[in-house]
Amino acid sequence: MTTIDMPNAQSIPLRPAGSTMSAVTYEDYGDASVLKSSTVDVPHRRPGQLLLQVVASSVNPIDYRMRQGEMRAVLPGGFPRIPGYDVAGYVADNGGDGPFQVGDRVIAFLKHLTGGASADYATCAVHCVAKIPDDLPFDEAAAMPLAGTTALQSLRDHAKMQAGNRVLVNGASGGVGMFAVQIAKASGCHVDAVASGDNEAYCRSLGADGFIDYTQTDFTKIGQTWDIIFDAAGKSSYFEARAVLASGGHYVSTEPNLSGLAVSLLTWPLSKSGRIMLAKPNGEDLLQLIDLYRQSKLKITIDRHYGLSHLADAHRRVEQGVDRGKVVVMNDSM
Structure with missing residues (x-):
C-alpha cells in the first residue's frame, strides 16, 4: 500500500x-x-x-x-x-x-x-x-460512480422504491451495499442490513434499522417480508428470496449470469418480480449521489x-x- x-x-x-x-x-x-x-x-x-x-x-x-x-x-x-x-x-x-x-x-x-x-x-x-x-x-x-450508480438504479429504477418501503440489503457492508443502505434511508425506507456479525455496528452507522447476521440466520426463514430485496452481494437467488417478498415486491441482484437473465425474463409479469441489473453510466445519477453527499446523507x-x-x-x-x-x-x- x-x-x-x-x-x-x-x-x-x-x-x-x-x-x-x-x-x-x-x-x-x-x-x-x-x-x-x-x-x-x-x-x-x-x-x-x-x-x-x-x-x-x-x-x-x-x-x-x-x-x-x-x-x-x-x-x-x-x-x-x-x-x-x-x-x-x-x-x-x-x-x-x-x-x-x-x-x-x-x-x-x-x-x-x-x-x-x-x-x-x-x-x-x-x-x-x-x-x-x-x-x-x-x-x-x-x-x-459504478457502485453508487448500481445501488441507485437498482433501488429507484428496478425495485421502484418508495418512501415507507421495507428494504433488505444483502451484502450491506460492501461497496454497493453501503450506498444502498444510505440511499434507501434517505428515501424514507425502513432498511434491514444483512452482513457478517462483526459488521453490525458499521451497518447501523450507515442508517440500517435492523441487522441480520448471515452466518447465524437465513433471512429467507425468519418469517418477515420485504417490499424490496436487493442482493448487492450476489449471494442469494430470486427463488430463495421469493418466499419473503411482499406481494408486489421486487428482488434485484447485481449478479449477471444466464440464470439471472432467465429470472428477469420470466418473472416480469408476476406479482413478485426479479431483476438482474447492470448499471448504466449517467451523469444525472452522479449528480444525485453528489447531492446526497453534500446533504450529509451519504458517507x-x-x-x-x-x-x-x-x-x-x-x-x-x-x-x-x-x-x-x-x-x-x-x-x-x-
Whole structure:
C-alpha cells in the first residue's frame, strides 16, 4: 500500500505533455499478475467526449472478473486492455465547448465496455461526467460512480422504491451495499442490513434499522417480508428470496449470469418480480449521489488506498472480499 499526496489543479499539468502516458494494462486473461505498468498512447478524444486526467479510481468486482476472462464471449477483441470504470480527476480537454471547462473537478463512470480508468488519462462521454464540489476529496469521489450508480438504479429504477418501503440489503457492508443502505434511508425506507456479525455496528452507522447476521440466520426463514430485496452481494437467488417478498415486491441482484437473465425474463409479469441489473453510466445519477453527499446523507467508506503502480494488489484485495466500503487507487505515476 502506498501513501499518496493529494494533487491539486495548480500542481499538475492538465493537458498531456506528449502523445504517451502511463497506464496499467493486461495483454491476456488471467490472475492479477497479468497486470503490468506500461506506456501507451493517450486516448483520442472524439466529439461528444472529454479527455480526463485521472487523479483517483477504484476497483470493482467487474474489473477482476473481466480480467479473468469471464466476459470474453461478449467483449470486443484486442489487447492490451486498461481496466477500471471509476474516474475522479480534472477535465484536460473539452474540445472548446460544452458544459465543462478545462480544469473542472469531475467524476465519471466510463462507458467503454473494457474500462480505461487505470491510466493517466481517459476519455468519457460528456453525459457520463459530473462536476464535484471542492469539499469532496478525490479518493471519496472515486468510490462513487459504478457502485453508487448500481445501488441507485437498482433501488429507484428496478425495485421502484418508495418512501415507507421495507428494504433488505444483502451484502450491506460492501461497496454497493453501503450506498444502498444510505440511499434507501434517505428515501424514507425502513432498511434491514444483512452482513457478517462483526459488521453490525458499521451497518447501523450507515442508517440500517435492523441487522441480520448471515452466518447465524437465513433471512429467507425468519418469517418477515420485504417490499424490496436487493442482493448487492450476489449471494442469494430470486427463488430463495421469493418466499419473503411482499406481494408486489421486487428482488434485484447485481449478479449477471444466464440464470439471472432467465429470472428477469420470466418473472416480469408476476406479482413478485426479479431483476438482474447492470448499471448504466449517467451523469444525472452522479449528480444525485453528489447531492446526497453534500446533504450529509451519504458517507463514503474506504477500505484501503493503493497507488496505481500497485493495482495488482488492489485487485487481489477486492478478489479476497472487502468487508467494508471500497478499494481506491490513487494515480502515483504523475
